[in-house]
Amino acid sequence: MHTQDLLAADTGMGAVTLRVADLDRMIGYYRDGVGLSLFSNAGGTAVLGRPSPSGVAVPIVVLEHAPAMRHAAPREAGLFHTAILFDTRADLAAALYSVATKYPQTFTGSADHLVSNAFYCTDPEGNGVELYWDRDRTEWSWTHGMVDMDTKYVDPNAFLQSHLTEAALSGAAARPGRVGHVHLSVGDVATAKDFYVDTLGFATTAGWGEALFVSAGGYHHHMAMNTWNSRGAGRRQLALGLGLVRIEVPGADDLGALVSRMHDTGVQTADDGRTVAFEDPWANRIEVTAPGRG
Helix, strand or coil, rough: CCHHHCCHHHHHHHHEEEEEECCCHHHHHHHHHHHCCEEEECCEEEEEEECCCCCCEHHHHECCCCCCCCCCCCCCCCCEEEEEEEHHHHHHHHHHHHHHHHHHHHHEEECCCCCCCEEEECCCCCCEEEEEECCCCCHHHHHCEEEEEEECCCCHHHHHHHHCHHHHCCHHCCCCCCEEEEEECCCCHHHHHHHHHHHHHECCCCCCCCCCEEEEECCCEEEEEECCCCCCCCCCCCCCEEEEEECCCHHHHHHHHHHHHHHHHHCEEEECCCCEEEECCCEEEEEEEECCCC
């Protein structure tokens, strides 16, 4: 792939929209468990997030009330997890402590991925959640253009003992956080690479057999796709769960280049003047925005 066909280095992820059956219960989980702030709740839509380091509100999860919809079948394509990135290990520890004490049944595991420490949960409606902190990029290792990642056990109690502070716990909702990456369940990895790398413009950073990791700007991954539970899955039907993945590019020119690539490969897009929207091969909806557009 030519450099001009890659997403800009400063590309990042925006809020993930989830369609939910019980809005109040899900607000409670992400606010009281994960430790996000409730920014708004009106018209059946709730927005939760954290501030940026400069204090600007950063949406992380958008919950859309859809009580008439069914739950997706276990092996369908869709969301594997939304990964929430914290600036410090103390902030990660505060989120872990909050989930473990208020919603202990939702905790599912932990990992040292070499580039990061991560703790995993499943929200009350079955959506995966990763809470994580990145090591400094100077500590990451790369081999032949691929980032070295692994999955090693992290003792959550030892992590809390080492890193939990009263300041991080008491002021959690006012401390920074954002969506670091989004991990999807897809039908096959080759089709995912064709769409997310060869068309959308991410670069491949790792591949573990049934999983693909992709990023912009040398990050370990902004998105990942796996077939661990969904091998052979086709296009999604309208259901509870993932509603929308948002990608944020630095400028209007970057968005224009993306639209051109989409059109050249026959991907249908919708442009409302502020965002460009399209679907991946499994009908996961993607919206891309650029600051100041529209």
